[in-house]
Amino acid sequence: MEEREVTFIVKRFYRNEWREDRYEFKAVRGMTVLDGLFHIRDNIDPSLSFRASCRMGICGSCGMVINGKAMLACSTQIFDLGTDVVRIEPLRNMEALKDLISDFDDFFEKHRRVKPYLIRKEEKSIEEGEYIQTPDELRKYRQYSLCIKCGLCYDACSITGSNKEYLGPAALASACRFIMDSRDQGEDERIPLVSDHTGCWRCHFMAECSEVCPKEVDPADAIQKLKRKALIYSLKRLFRR
Amino acid sequence: MLVSVKDSISSWFRIEGRGISGYAFIIHRLTGIVLTAYIFLHLAFLTSLTEGESAYTSLIEKTVNIRFLPFDILLIGVTIYHSLNGLRLVIAEFFVTRYHRELFVIFIIVGVVIWIFTSYLLYRFVVV
Ligand code: SF4
Ligand code: SF4
Ligand code: FES
Numbered sequence A: 001m002e003e004r005e006v007t008f009i010v011k012r013f014y015r016n017e018w019r020e021d022r023y024e025f026k027a028v029r030g031m032t033v034l035d036g037l038f039h040i041r042d043n044i045d046p047s048l049s050f051r052a053s054c055r056m057g058i059c060g061s062c063g064m065v066i067n068g069k070a071m072l073a074c075s076t077q078i079f080d081l082g083t084d085v086v087r088i089e090p091l092r093n094m095e096a097l098k099d100l101i102s103d104f105d106d107f108f109e110k111h112r113r114v115k116p117y118l119i120r121k122e123e124k125s126i127e128e129g130e131y132i133q134t135p136d137e138l139r140k141y142r143q144y145s146l147c148i149k150c151g152l153c154y155d156a157c158s159i160t161g162s163n164k165e166y167l168g169p170a171a172l173a174s175a176c177r178f179i180m181d182s183r184d185q186g187e188d189e190r191i192p193l194v195s196d197h198t199g200c201w202r203c204h205f206m207a208e209c210s211e212v213c214p215k216e217v218d219p220a221d222a223i224q225k226l227k228r229k230a231l232i233y234s235l236k237r238l239f240r241r
Numbered sequence B: 001m002l003v004s005v006k007d008s009i010s011s012w013f014r015i016e017g018r019g020i021s022g023y024a025f026i027i028h029r030l031t032g033i034v035l036t037a038y039i040f041l042h043l044a045f046l047t048s049l050t051e052g053e054s055a056y057t058s059l060i061e062k063t064v065n066i067r068f069l070p071f072d073i074l075l076i077g078v079t080i081y082h083s084l085n086g087l088r089l090v091i092a093e094f095f096v097t098r099y100h101r102e103l104f105v106i107f108i109i110v111g112v113v114i115w116i117f118t119s120y121l122l123y124r125f126v127v128v
Helices: A033-043 A105-113 A135-146 A152-156 A158-162 A169-179 A187-194 A208-212 A219-240 B005-012 B020-051 B053-063 B066-094 B097-127
Strands: A003-014 A017-028 A063-066 A069-072 A085-089 A096-098
Touching: A003 A033, A003 A096, A017 A033, A033 A085, A063 A152, A069 A152, A069 A208, A105 A169, A135 A169, A152 A169, A152 A208, A158 B005, A169 A187, A169 A219, A187 A219, A208 A219, A208 B020, A219 B066, A219 B097, B005 B020, B020 B053, B020 B066, B020 B097, B066 B097
Parallel strands: A003 A085
Antiparallel strands: A003 A017, A063 A069, A063 A085
16 A cells, blocks of 8 residues: 655644644555544644544534645545645634634634524424425525534635624525525524624625535525625615615 | 734735635735725825926826836736726626636636736827
């Protein structure tokens, strides 16, 4: 099996201080960046901290910046990076907690703020059965429902980096996911939440969020849909008065 | 929460790991800053009118000449980029979101053609 000597340069944060550590080891073909980090922790430096769980691109916990780009460590093979020197740092636009672990509190708080659940004006009783949806109605929002909350888009967005109040691509994509759902009746509650100065109009359509998204959610597309929805919503309100 | 100017600027101009839309954004910001600075310069020029017509004319004579032509051509390029990319963003945001990359390529080609043509007109105005 193909083997290569690789160097991981890890930007680490501990007790309010940043430092960089270099680790050299033999990587084999098929090894992911996450495998490499586990190898370092098990064989070289047990103090290295990072988050991971599923190891298959499902849980969204292993997001980090690999050679300048936000990626999932478990879905990135070392040999695919095209270099033997791999620089790793925690996700930016979030506070660092320890080593490669970033603080997601703000990210999830913003997600909660957009009311990421179905809102019904009147609920059906269980006897009346489920809310039926056609395949076409499902297609309208399905893509946006694939988000695994990995925070890669949050790292990539420059506006999130310069404006801490901005809801950010993931929360806005989530809002779009519910607004586009035919079962949802929460437009009056949610659209004002996502169309103020912290919402969709703050997005400058840089589209880097969609470039890095590992699930092809395309949050940039979702946000532009929100802009159109918000515009139509405010026009309607204008004429309703 | 406030973000320091340094952090804002560094997040706008981060180059590593960016795609075509990221570069388009970075150039848009840069050209925006150049145009803002130019507006102030332009206003300062106009203010010289308050000191009489001759002050203004002598300033114009100094700047409308062959030595300043490269800067003028650059300024036209900056203006064309900023306005066309702004237009592209509006079109992409409201109509053809999925094709923003293709739009970028089209607008760059159109922009370069306009830039060459206007630069030629300016050259004739200043030199010929
Ligand atoms: S499209 Fe909007 S949310 Fe996505 S990176 Fe750009 S500014 Fe951020
Ligand atoms: S939109 Fe994509 S990049 Fe952003 S949190 Fe969801 S899965 Fe991750
Ligand atoms: S470990 Fe779950 S997404 Fe990487």
